[in-house]
Amino acid sequence: MSDGTHERIIRAQQGDASALAVLLQEHYVFLYKYLVKATMDPLLAEELAQDTMVRCMEKIGTYNGASSFSSWLITIATRLYIDRKRRWKLEMKWKRQEEGVRSIRWRFESRNLEWSEVLDALSRLSSVQRMAVLLKHYYGYGYEEIADILQIPSGTAKSRVAAGLNQLRKELSEDEHKEG
Amino acid sequence: MNTKKDEELLQMLSADLERLDAQYDDISPPALPGLERLIAEEALRRQQQSRRELQRFLLVALFMVSIVMISLGFAPVTYWILQAAVPIAALGCLAVVRLRLRREDAEE
Numbered sequence: 181m182s183d184g185t186h187e188r189i190i191r192a193q194q195g196d197a198s199a200l201a202v203l204l205q206e207h208y209v210f211l212y213k214y215l216v217k218a219t220m221d222p223l224l225a226e227e228l229a230q231d232t233m234v235r236c237m238e239k240i241g242t243y244n245g246a247s248s249f250s251s252w253l254i255t256i257a258t259r260l261y262i263d264r265k266r267r268w269k270l271e272m273k274w275k276r277q278e279e280g281v282r283s284i285r286w287r288f289e290s291r292n293l294e295w296s297e298v299l300d301a302l303s304r305l306s307s308v309q310r311m312a313v314l315l316k317h318y319y320g321y322g323y324e325e326i327a328d329i330l331q332i333p334s335g336t337a338k339s340r341v342a343a344g345l346n347q348l349r350k351e352l353s354e355d356e357h358k359e360g
Numbered sequence: 361m362n363t364k365k366d367e368e369l370l371q372m373l374s375a376d377l378e379r380l381d382a383q384y385d386d387i388s389p390p391a392l393p394g395l396e397r398l399i400a401e402e403a404l405r406r407q408q409q410s411r412r413e414l415q416r417f418l419l420v421a422l423f424m425v426s427i428v429m430i431s432l433g434f435a436p437v438t439y440w441i442l443q444a445a446v447p448i449a450a451l452g453c454l455a456v457v458r459l460r461l462r463r464e465d466a467e468e
Contacts, residue, residue, distance in 0.1 A: 208389035
């Protein structure tokens with residue numbers, strides 16, 4: 181964590197609204213990009229990024245520096261996403277997920293970029309497996325940290341990562357067979 | 361488990377996720393004045409909410425205290441019986457638990 185960020189955190193904890201605003205602005209893009217990958221739904225990612233910022237405003241006093249500020253934001257955002265998913269009905273969830281993937285796909289296609297099979301397979305993973313795979317293999321967190329972020333035992337984090345990778349492998353080999 | 365295939369899969373995954381990240385490089389974070397306004401509004405909302413919660417707590421506390429005072433005024437005997445009954449019942453339960461534990465120890 182840079183000295184500037186550390187200083188801003190301290191000032192924000194002392195009630196300095198401008199320091200908090202700068203801190204949130206600095207981390208917004210990182211947070212949003214994490215949420216796009218975790219949810220595979222840019223609109224939902226935007227909503228959750230806003231909710232995370234509001235939660236961060238409430239809880240900034242409780243941040244103790246045990247993890248980096250960005251990890252703390254990821255933890256808040258992930259828990260908000262899990263809470264929201266619990267409230268959704270199954271049908272709504274699928275409808276929303278489809279719309280989200282279509283939106284990302286459109287972004288690729290509108291820039292003449294090829295849509296990837298790996299991302300397609302990733303979007304079809306259950307959100308709990310997708311988040312575990314993402315945190316482990318993209319953000320490089322350890323199983324203990326993932327367990328803490330997702331509020332699950334570390335054994336479960338490990339099995340979710342393994343199951344997610346297995347599922348990805350299976351989906352990709354099925355696609356290869358179809359093409360072959 | 362095929363480690364080489366796993367490594368390939370992870371490399372592909374990282375490369376594609378980076379490509380996905382790159383698609384959102386052009387998003388702009390919210391403007392500072394907007395964020396400052398949001399923080400101020402949020403602080404005000406929380407202040408009002410905690411004030412409402414305190415008021416609700418005081419109302420409920422007042423209601424309960426008035427019930428106690430009324431029962432003390434109109435039926436003091438019942439009031440004191442009830443006051444005595446609760447600790448006596450708690451002590452009774454504690455004694456029963458202790459006796460049971462002692463009996464189990466003796467049987468062992």
